[in-house]
Amino acid sequence: ILHRAVQIFDERREEIIGWIIRESGSTRIKAQIEWGAARSITLESASFPARVHGRILPSNVPGKENRVYREPLGVVGVISPWNFPLHLTQRSVAPALALGNAVVIKPASDTPVTGGLLAARIFEEAGVPAGVISVLVGSGAEIGDAFVEHPVPKFISFTGSTPVGANIGRIASGGKHLKHVALELGGNSPFVVLADADLEQAVAAAVMGKFLHQGQICMAINRIIVEDALYDRFVERYAERVKALKVGDPSEPDTVVGPIINRKQLDTLLSKVARAREEGARPVVEGDVRGQLLPPHVFADVTAEMEITREEIFGPLVGIQRARDEAHALALANDSEFGLSSAVFTADLERGARFARRIKAGMTHVNDIPVNDEAHAPFGGEKNSGLGRFNGEWAIEEFTTDHWISVQMTPRKYPF
Template sequence: MTAPTPYAIAGRQYIAGAWVDGRSSRTLDDRDPFTGHQLLSMSLGSREDLDQAYQSAQRAQPSWATTSPQQKAEGLNRLAQIFAQRAEEIIGWLIRESGSTRIKATLEYQSSLRLIQAYADMPFEVEGRILTSYKPGQQSFVFREPLGVVGVISPWNFPLYLSLRSVIPAIALGNTVVLKPASDTAVTGGLLIAHLLEEADIPTGVINVIVGAGSEIGDAFVAHPVPSFISFTGSTEVGRSVGRLASGGKHLKRVALELGGNSPLVVLDDADVEAAAHAAVVGRFLHQGQICMSVNRIVVDRKVYRDFAALVAERVQALQVGDPNQADTVIGPVINQAQLDGLLSKIADARAAGLAQLAGGAPRGLVLPPHVFGEVPNTQELAQEETFGPLLPLIVADNEEHALSLANAGEYGLSSAVFTHDMARGLAFSRRIVAGMTHINDITVDDQPNAPFGGEKNSGLGRFNGHYALDEFTRAHWVTWRGDRAPYPF
């Protein structure tokens, strides 16, 4: 099969089915984090552009809501076919723009394609209910209705997948969307998606993409009167602001917040230590640790700590570091200089605190070799905060109860993992972890189209995927009917 002609991505906003220049005085300089080469220069969107995007979505929504499930499904199936035909183009953009290694970019592409394929049938999965009425002669129904216009704010780390995870179920269920991608990944988080949906003949106004500075349009994006639902994926700090704006402003709206994490991987004393060490390295260093559900800290029983630490250090020192486009590269660049500066500050603090460094190295450009620190106190910054980079702290637990206490310590509760030979022990332990997700004998990084994805505590609100997404992106509408005259009391 001949590959289609690549999209000519010109750095324009996608509003009301047209590619238009943004009207902000600010510009975006989008660069490859590994080479520094400019990928795109574009005028950012203004509040006026944002208003036009929301108005476009609002105009299109009633017609899209009444479009038959068959037509919606056909559109999503066309999208999946186009996605498959453009695999290398999509993967290439992920490598160049987000600093993804080819390994990670391929995984993100595959996960995104599976998501589209899984949701193609979602228009047929909307179900209502017939209720027993307390009133004689009355019939009682509950319908699931689209919410209307959905605003989606997506992050830079898995830009394609984490945008599509909200966009696809939203439109499958009859909503229309305004998508605001992160500026670091304007193409893979937004503009590329608009091109794909445009080629799939999704009707005008169903998807609108605006690339703008958070300081200029961020608050307005959430507080705007048109959207009834805001789906936000990003940091806990920004997520709190989104929640306040959505619930405390003039126009109350639903929110789904997928926020930060400090995911623990616990190694109990009966674990397969070699398997646990392998999982720890993959779970931490995939995409340079820039994943919300990445293994952010390891809690290891003291009985197996020495062997585990040695195995982790050995594996980490063998990881390929450098050009993300090379097939065997595991550690590529972090997203930008500010991210690197923050990581270097954390490393300096860890060294100043006297922590034992088991692996590390000096950065080359934005490529930071993987760092491992051993016997890290649970009160130390590396153990308490989401690192979002290739830094791994190992924490020693005295026993199983101590390990559980350490795993639950902190403000986050997104993903988690535990390694043990005993399934009953693993299930009992996992159910006492305060998190939205726990994986036994596997990494913390997992997101499947039919499984609930979301966190507890300061890791967010709501659940994505499957029928959980169906509940998030629709509303319950109670309707009654009676054929005779009601017997009112007066």
């Protein structure tokens, strides 16, 4: 069934990409990336049944054999977001099905098709029996708590904001029905450029890592931190590159920055722009709003106390901080309640690896953007960026449970 689902991804590629563009405002570039990511996790999940292993353990009790079986959880509840709706739904649905679970999907209200109905239809066409996948469409504010509290789902996989994720964690651990959770939450990704970095490559990465999907990605660059010796040149070159980005119709192949998902999100971003100005950040790239199109905004001379640095942005807005040296850059990178993804640029790869090990995050990429996701590599955050890991063998751990069965082969002697 999983292999057939991959075939459907290939056969219906343009239809799927079209839906992602229309419903979530994705540019074609981003929609193609999302299609590929959703396909990859489906293909990876097809290998999971052959990778589930039981264990035989020794016993301190004479004549006893200990067997450990890995079993499905039962029903998995998936609450998916609007920014990468198909992929971030498929990231839970495909492993859950591969490992023997049923699934109930609660997509974001902005993306009910690409975040729920599309995945269900793909698996329906692939041969999943009726009733194994269900989709529950509605406002999270109205049905979210009831979804988590319901006795049927034994596991809740949530991707979204930290406040909502924290509430889900409280309900799942403090309600009538205790259940497992996997929470992929907010981020505040630092992008560190050390003085010996290749300037052009760092600038190119910072453009892609910030403005893919209008910056509406949990891993997107939130803070650019540049060592003092390279700071002024980086700011100048970055501003030049950002000003050249095309803002407009997401269906046009050369559009880089498309519309913000909804008016509420746009208003939030506009308030962040105003706040950055009030706090003294220096604008180096600006633009006027057209409908729900918010052009890139870049601020220099940003400090660690500013709102633009402290909070997740989730839009085409970024601040650039100046670091005195490598140690200061590391301190700035770790100065956040979040710890999802991160990146560091340097000409010295071993220096980069050492720096990466000291960043408090679930993922760090040397000489690349923080927006990375591979179906076989562990995806997840530290601190207030979440609990648990997705992808590969880590997904097998999350979407199954262990059952210890002991078999007493010979009569056991009891003390009374």
